[in-house]
Amino acid sequence: MSRTDVRKTYKLYIGGAFPRSESGRTYLVNDASGRLLANAAKASRKDARDAVVAARKAFGGWSGRTAYNRGQVVYRVAEVLESRRAQFEAELAAGGSSGAEARAEVDAAIDRLLWYAGWSDKIAQVDGSANPVAGPYFNLSSPEPAGVVAVIAPASALLGLVSVVAPLIAVGNTCVVIASEVMPLVAITFAEVLATSDVPGGVVNILTGEVAEIAPWLASHMDVNGLDLTGVTDADLARDLEVAAADNLKLVRRAGVENLDDSPALDRMTRFMEIKTVWHPMGR
Numbered sequence: 672m673s674r675t676d677v678r679k680t681y682k683l684y685i686g687g688a689f690p691r692s693e694s695g696r697t698y699l700v701n702d703a704s705g706r707l708l709a710n711a712a713k714a715s716r717k718d719a720r721d722a723v724v725a726a727r728k729a730f731g732g733w734s735g736r737t738a739y740n741r742g743q744v745v746y747r748v749a750e751v752l753e754s755r756r757a758q759f760e761a762e763l764a765a766g767g768s769s770g771a772e773a774r775a776e777v778d779a780a781i782d783r784l785l786w787y788a789g790w791s792d793k794i795a796q797v798d799g800s801a802n803p804v805a806g807p808y809f810n811l812s813s814p815e816p817a818g819v820v821a822v823i824a825p826a827s828a829l830l831g832l833v834s835v836v837a838p839l840i841a842v843g844n845t846c847v848v849i850a851s852e853v854m855p856l857v858a859i860t861f862a863e864v865l866a867t868s869d870v871p872g873g874v875v876n877i878l879t880g881e882v883a884e885i886a887p888w889l890a891s892h893m894d895v896n897g898l899d900l901t902g903v904t905d906a907d908l909a910r911d912l913e914v915a916a917a918d919n920l921k922l923v924r925r926a927g928v929e930n931l932d933d934s935p936a937l938d939r940m941t942r943f944m945e946i947k948t949v950w951h952p953m954g955r
Contacts, residue, residue: 678709679709680710681700681709681710681711681712681855681856681859681879682712682859683712683714683718683722683859683876683877683878683879684859684862684865684866684875684876684877685718685721685722685725685873685876685877685878686721686722686724686725686728686729686872686873686876687725687866687871687872687873688872689859689862689866690718691712692712692713692714692715692718692880693715693717693718693721694713694714694715694717694718696712696713696715696880697710697711697712697713698710698711698713698880699711700853700854700855700856702765702766702767703765703766703767708765708856709856711855711856711859711879711880712879712880713879713880713881714849714878714879714880714885715880715884715885716884716885716888718878718885719847719878719885719888719889719892720888720892722847722876722878723819723821723847723889723892723894723895724894725872725873725876726819726845726846726847726873726874726876727818727819727845727894728873729845729871729872729873729874730816730818730819730844730845732871733840733843733845733871733874734815734816734843734844734845736843737792738791738792738794738795738842738843739791739792741791741792741840741841741842741843742788742789742790742791742792742841743788743869744840744868744869744870745784745787745788745791745837745840745841746784746785746788747868747869748784748837748864748865748868748870749781749784749785749788750868751864751867751868752777752780752781752784752861752864753781755860755864756774756777756781758860759773759777759780759829759857759860759861760773760774760777761773762828762856762857762860763776763777763828763829763857766828766854766856766857776827776828776829776830777829779830779932780829780830780832780833783830783833783834783837783935784833784837786935787837787838787841787935787940788837788841790841790937790940791841791842794814794841794842794937794940794941794944795813795814797937798814798937798941798944798946799811799812799813799814799946800812802948804950807952807953808950808951808952808953809950809951809953810948810949810950810951811948811949811951812946812947812948812949813946813947813949814842814941814944814945814946814947815843815944815945815946815947816842816843816844816943816944816945817844817896817897817922817943817944817945818844818845818895818896818897819844819845819846819847819894819895819896819897820839820844820845820846820847820895820896820897820898820899820922820943821846821847821848821849821886821889821890821892821895821897821898821899822835822836822839822846822847822848822849822898822899822901822902823848823849823882823886823899823900823901823902823903824836824848824849824850824851824858824901824902825851825901825902825929825931826851826853826854826902826904827851827931828851828854828856828857828858829857829861830931830932831851831901831902831931832848832850832851832857832858832861833861834901834931834935834939835848835899835901835902835939836848836875838935838939838940839899839939839943840870840874840875841940842940842943842944844897844943845873845874845875845876846874846875846876847876847878847889847895848875848876848877848878849878849879849880849882849885849886849889849902850877850878850879851902852879852880852881852882855879855880858877858879859877859879861877862875862877882902882903882908883905883908886903886908886912887911887912887915890911890912890913890915890916890921891915891916891918893918893919895919895921896921896922896943897921897922897923897924897942897943898912898913898916898921898922898923898924899923899924899942899943900912900913900923900924900925900926901924901926901929902926903926904926906926909925909926913925922942922943922945924942924943
């Protein structure tokens with residue numbers, strides 16, 4: 672008996688669920704040869720606001736976990752990604768990568784997740800300190816997550832996404848990510864990995880659509896604490912987003928040429944952390 676294949680619907684990922692865009696809009700995603708792959712949801716400013724609400728709601732619980740536990744969760748993401756590598760390799764190949772390139776990108780993404788998972792409970796020892804003071808007290812400075820971070824992901828469909836998301840959540844931030852506009856399908860498949868990897872709903876929220884439409888609303892949002900412009904290639908748009916981010920003094924990672932194939936670096940973790948200094952009196 673013949674049957675009709677069930678075609679996958681690529682929706683948004685907000686608050687641990689996969690809703691359609693509030694606007695009801697979609698846009699065409701083609702493969703490297705121009706053949707239609709799927710319709711992706713085209714997020715609106717209302718979807719962006721819903722994602723920020725979900726990220727803020729999740730922040731308290733996620734940042735309150737021990738750094739070791741967050742590292743375990745990020746490690747679990749790598750495990751699930753490893754088990755689904757064939758699907759990711761196929762989707763990357765559909766986007767124009769060769770078989771070898773697709774395998775190498777999946778390998779690099781898994782390795783990057785493991786790297787940041789390992790650093791999650793060690794970064795405080797690098798970025799924190801016990802400060803010398805003159806008096807009957809001691810003084811400790813320790814890094815804490817900034818809060819909700821809006822991210823424009825780079826064009827590298829999987830490795831780029833992992834490179835911007837993993838360091839943020841490893842240190843306790845939550846995030847709203849605008850996926851690669853031309854290759855959004857891999858991002859939503861990665862959201863399925865997150866949803867089955869013990870990552871609480873709302874810690875990572877992924878939107879697909881036009882960067883120029885969604886990003887200004889996130890840059891000017893008063894409940895967003897940081898803005899990562901890694902994936903912005905338009906200099907005028909990057910400037911406008913930085914200006915909007917200044918309204919509530921967001922932490923900003925500026926746009927620029929960055930080779931994500933290079934080894935991961937700690938500055939992606941520390942850029943969206945703030946230092947808290949506490950004074951403790953010494954008892955007699």
